[in-house]
Amino acid sequence: MTQSLNQLLKLARSVSMTEPQKTLQRISFAYxxxxxxxENVTREMVERAAGKNE
Structure with missing residues (x-):
């Protein structure tokens, strides 16, 4: 790996996401x-489904 990629990976390991950020990330991944x-799935559909489980 390049030096800059190694540096970015090192920085990424130290990032701590808040609960709202984690929720948004999960919704984005699920969508x-x-x-x-x-292809008929919408982001709104996924957000509604996520709200039912919280």
């Missing part, structure tokens, strides 16, 4: 994954 399987 992206679902969208691959079903």
């Amino acid at each position: 992206g994954t679902a969208k691959i399987e079903n």
